[in-house]
Amino acid sequence: MQHVTQVELLKRTLALVEQGVSDCVEAPSALPVDVYLNEERYRRERDEVLRCEPLLVARSSEIAPGHFITRDLLAPLLLTRDEQGRLRGFLNVCKHRGTQLVGEVAGRNRVFVCPYHAWAYNPDGQLRGIPHGYGFEGIDRACLNLTEVPVAERFGAVWARHSEGPALDLDTFFGEQILADFDSFALDSHVLFDPQDIRRPVNWKLTIDTFLENYHVAKAHQATIDHLFWPNLGLFDRFGRHIRNYYVKRNLREILDQPERDWDLRRHGNLLYFLWPNTLVLVEPDHIAFSTVFPDGPQATRVLGHTLLPEEPATEKALRYFQKNNAILYSALEEDFALAARVQKGIQAGAAGQLWHGRFEQALRWFHQGLDEALGDARVEVMKPKSTPQVG
Missing domain, CATH: 3.90.380.10 (Naphthalene 1,2-dioxygenase Alpha Subunit; Chain A, domain 1)
Structure with missing residues (x-):
C-alpha cells in the first residue's frame, strides 16, 4: 500500500x-x-x-500458454489460453444436448470432443465437426459454437462472468x-x-x-x-x-x-x-x-x-x-x-x-x-x- x-x-x-x-x-x-x-x-x-459480475475464478499462473482449466462454480467454465497468451472463457457445455464438454480439471489444449455424441470444438470455442452432420442441415453453425463469456486478468488473477455479456472493464x-x-x-x-x-x-x-x-x-x-x-x-x-x-x-x-x-x-x-x-x-x-x-x-x-x-x-x-x-x-x-x-x-x-x-x-x-x-x-x-x- x-x-x-x-x-x-x-x-x-x-x-x-x-x-x-x-x-x-x-x-x-x-x-x-x-x-x-x-x-x-x-x-x-x-x-x-x-x-452477472466479474468473479475471481483462478490465478493467472494456473493457465499456461497452450493449456486449459475447468471450473464448476455458478456455471461450468472452460478457460483456455492460446500459445500467444490470449485467454478466453466459455461455458463448458456442448451446444448439441447440453452435456458438460470437458471433464478434466486441467490439461493441454486440444480438440475437445463431447463424450455424448462426439461433437468437436477447437480451443477457441469454434465448432470443428459434427458426426453425421447431414442430420443438422439448416442450422446456422455459428450458433453452435461454445458460448463465450467475458474474462480479464488483474492482480495476477482471472476474473470471469458466468454468463454472456460485454467485455469486462476491471x-x-x-x-x-x-x-x-x-x-x-x-x-x-x-x-x-x-x-x-x-x-x-x-x-x-x-x-x-x-x-x-x-x-x-x-x-x-x-x-x-x-x-x-x-x-x-x-x-x-x-x-x-x-x-x-x-x-x-x-x-x-x-x-x-x-x-x-x-x-x-x-x-x-x-x-x-x-x-x-x-x-x-x-x-x-x-x-x-x-x-x-x-x-x-x-x-x-x-x-x-x-x-x-x-x-x-x-x-x-x-x-x-x-x-x-x-x-x-x-x-x-x-x-x-x-x-x-x-x-x-x-x-x-x-x-x-x-x-x-x-x-x-x-x-x-x-x-x-x-x-x-x-x-x-x-x-x-x-x-x-x-x-x-x-x-x-
Whole structure:
C-alpha cells in the first residue's frame, strides 16, 4: 500500500485509541432474517448478481500458454489460453444436448470432443465437426459454437462472468482506490500456496458476514487469534460496493516510538478487503489470503481459498512457518463456520424477524445494502440517530 495511505490510516487508528472507540457510523441498522432463508432471494442473488459480475475464478499462473482449466462454480467454465497468451472463457457445455464438454480439471489444449455424441470444438470455442452432420442441415453453425463469456486478468488473477455479456472493464469495476492498493501489493509476482475448497451448510452471506466485523473476535476466537488483536477496534471504508477494513493489532503503540517514514500498516494490523460481490482478501504482514465465497444452494456455502506468498518457501523452516500461519487462519474460519451454523439454526427457529448491526458493524450494512441496490430490493433498515438534548 502507498506509504501516504498507510500513515493516514494509522493516524486515524491512533485517534480512535485515544477516544477508546472503534470507527462508527451514525446509527445501528437491522436486516430481515428472510434474506438468509428465502429461496427466491437466493436465486435472484445467484442469477441477477453473482452470475452477472466479474468473479475471481483462478490465478493467472494456473493457465499456461497452450493449456486449459475447468471450473464448476455458478456455471461450468472452460478457460483456455492460446500459445500467444490470449485467454478466453466459455461455458463448458456442448451446444448439441447440453452435456458438460470437458471433464478434466486441467490439461493441454486440444480438440475437445463431447463424450455424448462426439461433437468437436477447437480451443477457441469454434465448432470443428459434427458426426453425421447431414442430420443438422439448416442450422446456422455459428450458433453452435461454445458460448463465450467475458474474462480479464488483474492482480495476477482471472476474473470471469458466468454468463454472456460485454467485455469486462476491471479498471472501472474496481475503481481508483482499490486499484492503487492492490497494485502496490505486486500480486502478479506472488506464488500460489495451499489452495482450499471448503463446503459448509450455511447461507453464503453468513460466511461473508463473519469476515466483515471484528466485534466477535474476543469471544469467538479466544483459542486462535484473539491474543493478536485490539478488542473491537477497526477502520472501515467503502469504495462503491467494495469495502476495506483494518483490524488493529495489540502492538499498535510501537509506532509512537518510530518516525512516520518507518510506519508499516501491515505490521500493526490486518487489512481485510471485500471485493464485490464475493471475494475476501486478508492482507497479513508477509502473505495474502484470498477467499471467494459461492452459494452452493440456498443454505450451503462453498469457499475457494488460496494464499499468495512473495516467493516459494526456500527452506523447510519457511515452509513450516507458512503452514502454521494457514493452520491458524483456517482454524479461525472453522470457528466462524460453527457460529454461522448456530446462526442458521437460530434464524430458522423464528425467534426474531430481524438481525442487528451495531454502529461499528457498518461493513455488514454496506455489504447487504450493495445486494439490495443490485436487486432493487431495499431490506436494510437504518435506525434514526437519537438527537442530543439541548441544554438551556
